[in-house]
Amino acid sequence: MAKVELKKLFKTYNKKIKALEDINLTIEDGQFFVLLGPSGAGKTTTLRCIAGLEKIDSGDVLFDDENITHDQPASRDVSFVFQQYSLYPHYTVYENLTFPLRSPMRKLPEEEIKNKVEKIAEMLKITNKLKNKATELSGGEMQRVAIGRALVREPNIYLMDEPLSSLDAKLRETLRVELKNIQLNLNATILYVTHDQAEATTLADKIGVLKEGKIVQIGTPEEIYENPNSIYVSQRLGSPKINILPGYLFKLNNITKIGLRPENIELGNGPYEGKVISTENLGSETVVAINFQDNEILASIQGSYKSSINEKINFDINTNKVLKFDKGDQRIYER
């Protein structure tokens, strides 16, 4: 495993479309780094540049302080899990898993190859599928094999491009937990791309938020959640979504916009009065949508909450947790 650094990375497609602009990023050895952002933000492009699948316009890619910017993908020794499984359909599962080990770059003895593949197959619970053709597997199994093909060797870094997005919700959760365990066991360096906030917060040691090809904030999941530096970042994490409201609603007349997480609203008592638009019982919590001076506010309450539509409701906000933003949607920090 290695430390991976990106320095002043620029990338345009067809000389016009800016894909990456001045990306600076350090992924420490053994770190699980998640790139978060909507589609088109440049997440996949960043991965592809590290893997060497895209030529970058300018900037450097460093593995353990060694500049590998101009190396071929094969010699960079990275693993890649694609969003689409891309198993080799003419091979069996076993052959798919051995494929990276049989590469002319490595030339491992057959015995070692067998041991490694069996170990990985056991870890991912696909031992009984090893003799199957790749095309005979279910979606979940294919994705396990694809992850297995990446994990079967110890590269400088594992690059994962939304590896779980094509799976159903239940399998996604299971694999998410497995993936985190595997990473901890192997002490692996992983750069993981997702737009799923649950994946980001549960897996990441560090999150980098991308916006239109630029990194707008890097931090731990807690920092990103509690201390976003802009409205954009604040909207990346949290479900239900953060409320972005004009400041005057809460007598903060010199503040353009404020961000208020739904769990920081208390219902029942308080100086503010609105009307219930809808309630949504999610089991452990209930999301109440309130019309407050023609603005919709989401509040999240522990347990169930009974109320009827158009009922008048009083609420209060936790002023310590209010995030203040300026005209440019940037965070205003108070001293």
Place this chain on the structure above:
Amino acid sequence: MDTSRSYLEPSSFSKKMAAAIIIVYAVITLIPISWMVMTSFKNVDSAISYPPEVLFEPSLEGYVNLFTNRSRQSQEYLDSLPPPENWYEELVRSREMVITGPSKFLGRYSNSMIIGFGSTFASVFLGALAAYAFSRFRVPLKDDLLFFILSTRMFPPIAVAVPIFIMYRKLGLGDTHLGMIILYTVVNLSLAVWLLKGFMDEIPKEYEEAAMIDGYSRLQAFFKVVLPQAMTGIAATAIFCMIFSWNEYAFAVLLTQFNAQTAPPFIPTIIGEGGLDWPAIGAGTTLFLLPVMIFTIILRKHLLRGITFGAVRK
């Protein structure tokens, strides 16, 4: 009435009708071929008898005549010879002839094989490389180049026969295997590039990317991952190329005489003494038909297997 079938499925009557039509069509198209095969097993007399014989005593005379040169001799001379050593000598002598040596057929036939398979391999191999490049890389003037490649098929090949004839004579390529392989490859290549590009476009580029990250160069990835998945296209292209170069007549007549003459210009020259030797011609054309047939049957399973499915989500 059978009500268990789904409305989408054709009725058993229309299925039977379809089968009947196909059988009739197959019989009609197979009549000339079966007639040709039958003729090859007739003797010289029954081949030209009228009314034509459908039932006849099979004979290998056609095949013997195809593979040998013979000369007519007087009865006295034949009597003076030691008894025939094998069945085909006996057969020839019963026609008052002796075998003077092997005919050129085997040589022509193997020329056809060498040139046919050689140019097929070359067209498919070069076509696959070119198709891959056109499919994956940003080639300057890509569309114009592809159109140019196709445009070589827009005139009949024979239109360039004379310049090629002169060029080949100057280059010393006339009447050589290499020359014919190059010629047929050039003609077939445009078809191969276009056909294979379509198949390559269908193969997701993630496969090669995965292979390159797994530690293979692009060329290795091409051979290990792309080619196996393009097998359907390769099989189809190979069959088309093979059929063309196997059957090609005009250039073969023009450019080959001895060393590299293929079977098509040779077969019509099988004219026996005193009339056309139909069984020998039948035998020649029957044998000529076999390699393409076998080749197609061998590659058929790749054609039927269909294009890659399933392993990449689209």
